[in-house]
Amino acid sequence: MSTEEARARAALANIPNLTGKTDPLIRLGGLTNIVFQAGEYVLRLPGDGTEEYIDRANEAAAAQEAARAGVGPEVIHADAESGIMVTRFIANATTMTPAGFQNRAGAAARAGKAFARLHRSGAQFPARFELFAMIEDYLRILSTKDVALPAGYHDVVAEADAVRQALDRDPVPPVACHCDPLCENFLDTDGKMWIVDWEYSGMNDPMWDLGDLSVEGEFDDAQDAEMLTAYFDGEPPARDHARMVIYKAMCDLLWTLWGLIQLANNNPAEDFRAYADGRFARCKALMAKPEFARHLSVLSR
Numbered sequence: 001m002s003t004e005e006a007r008a009r010a011a012l013a014n015i016p017n018l019t020g021k022t023d024p025l026i027r028l029g030g031l032t033n034i035v036f037q038a039g040e041y042v043l044r045l046p047g048d049g050t051e052e053y054i055d056r057a058n059e060a061a062a063a064q065e066a067a068r069a070g071v072g073p074e075v076i077h078a079d080a081e082s083g084i085m086v087t088r089f090i091a092n093a094t095t096m097t098p099a100g101f102q103n104r105a106g107a108a109a110r111a112g113k114a115f116a117r118l119h120r121s122g123a124q125f126p127a128r129f130e131l132f133a134m135i136e137d138y139l140r141i142l143s144t145k146d147v148a149l150p151a152g153y154h155d156v157v158a159e160a161d162a163v164r165q166a167l168d169r170d171p172v173p174p175v176a177c178h179c180d181p182l183c184e185n186f187l188d189t190d191g192k193m194w195i196v197d198w199e200y201s202g203m204n205d206p207m208w209d210l211g212d213l214s215v216e217g218e219f220d221d222a223q224d225a226e227m228l229t230a231y232f233d234g235e236p237p238a239r240d241h242a243r244m245v246i247y248k249a250m251c252d253l254l255w256t257l258w259g260l261i262q263l264a265n266n267n268p269a270e271d272f273r274a275y276a277d278g279r280f281a282r283c284k285a286l287m288a289k290p291e292f293a294r295h296l297s298v299l300s301r
Contacts, residue, residue, distance in 0.1 A: 004027075004034050004045075005025050005036075007034070007045055008025055008034070008036045008038070008043055008045060009025070011043060011045060011084050012038060012043060015076075015077050015084075015086060016077070017076075018038075018041070018076075018077070018086065021038055021039065021041075023038045023039030024038075025037070025038055025043075026038075028042065029095065029184055030044075030047075030269075031182075031262070031267070031269045031270070032047040032050055032262065032267060032269070033045060033046055033047045033050070034046075034047065037089055039089070040088065040089050040091075041076060041086050041087070041088065041089055042073070042086065042087050042088070042089050043084070043085075043086050044083075044084065044085045044086070044087075045083070045084060046082070046083030046084070047267070048265065048267075049261075049265035049267075050083070050199075051083070052141060052261070053137070053138070053141065053258075053261065054083070054199050054200075055126075055127055056078075056079075056080040056081070056082075056083045057080035057126065058125065058126045058127040058201070058202065059078075059080075059085075059198050059199050059201065060075070060078035060079075060080050060085065061125065061126050062123075062125045062126070062127075062176070062198040062201035062202075063075050063078065063085065063087070063198040063201075064078070065121075065123040065124070065125060065176060066118060066123070066176075066178075066195065066198060066201075067087075068121075068123070069117060069118055069121035069123050069176075070117060071114055071117055071118045071121075071194065071195050072087075072194065072195055072196060072198065073087040073088045073089070073090055073194060073196060074087060074088040075087055075088075076088060087196070090187045090189065090194050090196075092189060093187035093188060093189045093194065094187065094188045094189075095184055095186075095187060096183045096184065096186040096187070096188055096193075096217075097183050097184065098183055098216070098217050098218045100183065100188070101183060101217040101219065101223065102217075102218075102223070104188060104190075106226075107188055107193070108217075108219065108223040108224075108226040108227040108230070109226050109227065109229070109230035110188065110192065110193035110230070111181075111186060111193050111213060111227055111230075112210070112226070112227040112228065112229070112230035112231035113193070113230050113231070114186075114192075114193040114194070114195055115178075115206070115209050115210060115213075115231055116230070116231045116232075118175075118176055118177070118178065118195070118209075119175045119176065119177065119206040119209070120175075121176065123176035124176065124203070125176045125177075125201050125202050125203055126202075127201070127202035127203070128174065128202050128203045128204070129174075129177060129179045129200065129201070129202030129203065129204035129208070131208075131250055131254060132160075132164055134254055135157065135253065135254055135257065138254070138257035138258065138260075138261060139257065141261055142257060142260055142261060142264065145260075145261070145264035146264070147260050147261075147263055147264045149257075149260065150256065150276065150277055150280040150281075152284075153256070153280060156253065156280075156283065156284060156287070157253070159287065160249075160250065160253060160287075162296065162300075163246055163249075163250060163296065165300075166246075166296055166299035166300045167205070167243070167246075167299065169299065169300065170239070170299065172205045172206070172207075172243070174203035174204050174205065175203065175204070175206050176201070176203060177201060177202065177203070177204035177205075177206060177208060177209050178195055178198065178200075178201055178209050179200045179201050179202055179204055179208060179209065179212070180197065180199065180200035180201070180212070181195070181209055181212050181213040181216060182197075182216050183213075183216050183217050185197045205243060205247070207240055207243035207244040207247055208247045208250075208251070210227060210228065210231065210244045210247075211243070211244040211245065211246070211247030211248045211250075211251060212247060212248075212251040213227070214227070214244070214248055215248045215251055215252060215282070224244075228240075228241065228244065238298055239298060239299060241295070242295035242296070242298040242299050243295075243299065245291060245292065245295040246292070246295055246296060246299065248286055249283050249286035249287045249292060250283075252279045252280065252282050252283035252286065253280075253283045255279050256276045256279040256280040256283065257276075259272045259273075259275040259276035259279060260272070260276045262275075263276065
């Protein structure tokens with residue numbers, strides 16, 4: 001038995017109603033955490049160093065609210081102190097990837113519908129997801145680490161001040177958002193898309209979720225249109241569409257720093273130097289597109 005499996009067994013032994021569970025442990029994906037399926041349950045053990053930037057009490061509350069909204073799986077156990085969480089396993093579901101969103105008919109629309117269900121549920125998450133405050137927090141964490149920022153990062157943050165001003169000019173009432181819509185956080189059962197992993201969730205501009213998924217899923221214009229049309233049940237309002245496009249670049253600006261924190265914490269899940277540099281390069285490319293300037297002008301009117 002591996003060390004991680006031993007940790008999982010020990011955790012299960014201390015969870016009410018799961019003590020003595022003997023189902024085989026099947027390792028599932030996860031960039032920062034250790035995740036196992038145990039029969040009809042999914043056990044999540046927190047990854048090393050995640051306590052620096054994850055509020056587990058907020059995550060637990062958000063996961064429970066998402067379950068009540070019919071978007072996330074049932075939460076069986078959540079310990080804010082240890083970060084251990086158990087949720088109901090979604091049977092017969094496909095874990096999504098960029099290729100999955102491209103190849104599974106209607107997947108982008110189902111994701112749009114799932115976001116709409118969450119955003120309009122009236123759920124209240126304890127945390128507030130503040131883009132520019134999080135950039136400052138991540139920079140503060142990185143100031144204590146021996147990791148170099150990509151060349152020109154602070155210059156791009158300064159350029160993004162125009163985005164901050166445009167968003168502040170006409171603020172949108174925040175709603176309950178996932179805020180970290182990696183493709184792998186979506187489970188597709190054809191008729192319905194489920195969303196998991198609520199670590200970064202908070203009250204936020206709803207268009208962040210759509211813009212971030214578009215980037216993570218490498219959506220083309222047709223997929224963007226499919227997701228937006230499903231979300232709005234028709235043509236998206238110009239200002240909402242503009243914010244969605246703007247957030248495509250802004251999420252890369254933020255997650256560049258997240259990748260560098262993983263690098264500093266020696267997370268072996270992938271090459272986080274390449275991850276961060278790739279994110280930053282894409283951010284700059286998106287901000288340089290005429291489309292970005294056009295949508296920014298919509299928000300600046």
